[in-house]
Amino acid sequence: MLSDGNNTGEGNWLYLLSALTGSSFIWWSAYQGIKERDFTADIPVTIATIAAIAIGQYSAAAVVAVLLLLGGMLEELVSARAGKALESLAKLLPDRVTVRRDGHDISVPLEDVQVGDIILVKSGERIAVDGTVLSGTASVNQAAITGESLPVDKQSGDTVFAGTLNETGAMEILATKVGNETALGQIHRLIEEAQTQKPNVERLLNRHAKIYTPTAIVLGGLLWWWSGDMMRAITMLIVFCPCVMVLATPTALVASVGNAALKGNLIKKGATIESMAKIDTVIFDKTGTLTYGEPKLASITALKNNSDENLLLLAAIAEKFSEHPFGKAIVKAAEEKGLSIPDPESFESISGMGIRVKTSGKNIFVGRPKQLFGLNISYSDEIEKIIKEQSQQGRNVVMIGIENEVAGLLAFEDKIRPESKKSIENLHKLGIKTIMVTGDSKAVAERIAKSLDINEVYAEVMPQEKVEIVKRLQLGGHKVIFVGDGVNDGPALVTADVGVAMGLTGTDVAIETAEVGLLSDDLLKIPYLISISKKAINTIWQNVAFSLSILSMAVILTIPGILTPVTGALLHELSSIPVIMNSARLITYKPED
Structure with missing residues (x-):
């Protein structure tokens, strides 16, 4: 129960202390808003709390202050995402880079790399510049920049990007762009620009505060002039305090955000x-x-009277110790079929071409079709047609060779x-x-x-x-x-x-x-x-409509003096219960499929 101005005691002093402490933040915000001609909800709340304190209604002032502060804190929980995101971008680049200068390979800090430098990138290293491959071959994971789901084979003349990962192979790269000029640097800049340019969503109450604030003051003044009763004027300011309006938006937002959080x-x-x-x-x-963003074995085309299972086993043996995404996909597919994968008798990784192993006395080669020319492995027009058909379906093809003859094809795709x-x-x-x-x-x-x-x-x-x-x-x-x-x-x-x-x-x-x-x-x-966002906004409008109806009723009862400052504040406290209950329904809301 709210106490009136004639009550004294420790509780009343605690209410006064709470009112002054909580209201001070609101008063300062209102002052700043007036200076900047930004008539936010803090202004009518300031008038209401000052009026309540002036007539001794400390509990009413305290309740008003606490409600607004909680609502404001809820809507201003914005994390410092930009800084964290830009720090994550920096982690995609190495601290030091191997550069070939005057015939010597030297390690220099990333910031010392210049356009025209020749950069050496080994297997497992990240590329530090945008550039052109001068020599060497490699399989580069450039999903971070281009979004391509599978590693891209790079050779002389191809373009590479800073921040991408050289998974296998080695390259000499001519640096054409460094620092902020690289694709990664541009991503950095775009994030910074977008963060600063994106407007903040205004609070619902603030949109109407320019009307709400002068209306409260004018009605209070008119009522004082008409009735000669200052208590009615102060009551008018208190009933215009947007307690329920303050709750209308954040309670619905809390409930809908909570619903979403419960579902991950x-x-x-x-x-x-x-x-x-x-x-x-x-x-x-x-x-x-x-x-999924990772290659999965989509099909096996067996040639030369080989079986699908035998080809998969041979490929898995060859790729057992490989770190290449295709190799991992082959081994995973074999394991899913319950195949036992022995170690190869011998293993040789041929940079930029593929893998050659020996198992059960047979020489097995696994690699991309265009890489087979360097190993004197040829294939027919029929195989070329199959490869083309698979490529048209968006698949990547790996060949299996047994003793210099193509024994089959494995096709990979990024699964939906x-x-x-x-x-x-x-x-x-x-x-x-x-x-x-x-x-x-x-x-x-x-x-x-x-x-x-x-x-x-x-x-x-x-x-x-x-x-x-x-x-x-x-x-x-x-x-x-x-x-x-x-x-x-x-x-x-x-x-x-x-x-x-x-x-x-x-x-x-x-x-x-x-x-x-x-x-x-x-x-x-x-x-x-x-769906739940649409429901939340509908709930907010329901809360606002209810709040406005309570406000209208309070104004009507204030004019003849039926409401006092205490009963006016109490009405606001009680009217908040339906708003909270209406918003709480969002916690268990389930959209229809």
Whole structure:
């Protein structure tokens, strides 16, 4: 029960101390708002708390201050994501680089590398510059920059990017771009720009504060002039205190964010709920998002009277000690079939060509088709046709040779996540357009898009182009979610109205720059999050409507003096209960499939 101004005692002094302590932050914020001509909700709350304290209603002032402070703290929980994301980008580059100068190989700090330097990159090292391969061959994982799902074979004349990983092989690279001029440096810059340019979502109450604040003052003044009763005027200011309005938004946001968290989705700030409710377009990265982002054995083509199982076993023996993604996929496929994989009798890794082993007295070679010429292994037009057909399906082909004859072909593809198709279907049911962007080839992209029934597809795009696609849609009036997992997705995740990152497979940059993290990597959560966001916004409007009805009733009862400052404040306290209960329904809300 609220005490009136005539009560004294320790409790009353505690209320006064609480009111002054809590209100001081609000008063300062209101003062700053007035200086900047930004009439936020803090101004009517300041008037109400000063009025309540002036007539001795310390408990009312304390309640008002605490409610507003809690609501403000909730809506301002914004983590320092940009700094963490940019630190993660820096980790993609080595501290020192091996440079060939004046015929000597020397190790220099990364910042000392210049355009025109010749860089030596060994197996397992990260590439520090954008450049051109002068000599050597290697398998480079450049998913961090281009988003390609599988390692790319590099040889003389090919382009490489800073931040990519040389998985196998060795190269001499001519540095053409260093530092901020590299593709990785541009990603760094794009993230910084997007973080500073993205506007903050205004709180619902603040949008109407310019009307709300002068209305409260004018009505209080008129009532004082008309009735000659200052207590009625102060009561009018107190009933205009937006206690219930303050609760209308954050309670719904807390409940909806809590619902999402219980299902493995991290929403980093409440304002994201409002943004997601307006979404009409979802853009998906392909690699690691719609797909697993790692090669899986798709098919075996046996030749020369060999069996599929025998070819898989021979390939697994050859790749048993390999660190190449294709090799790992072969061994995994053999293990899944229950095959026992013995060690090879001899093992030889031929840089840039493949692997040669000896097992059961036979010489076995495993490598990419174009690499076989260096080993004098030829193949027929029929095999060439099979390779072409597999390539048109977006697959990568590895050959198995037995004693210098092609014995079979293994085809690999990046498998689609099982929930991807259902997620796309659910988004279409919500009337949302779906788009896929990827750095992969057009053949791969179109195969994936067709199988998932995605509306539009953009293939062979760089990080800058992903940002341009997002901006183009936004200029057309669309509200965009971008879903990704890689470093190359960072700028697009920040530029989009809402960025969603894969939590398990996503890179630190993607996770830190996104507003939402899918902790379980379940794409079905995308339509779910949009649905609960729409429900949350509807709940907020219901709360606002209820708040305005309570306000109207309070004003009507204040004019004839029926309400006093104490009963007016009590009315606000009691009216908050329906708002909280209405918002609490969101905790158990389950969207229809």
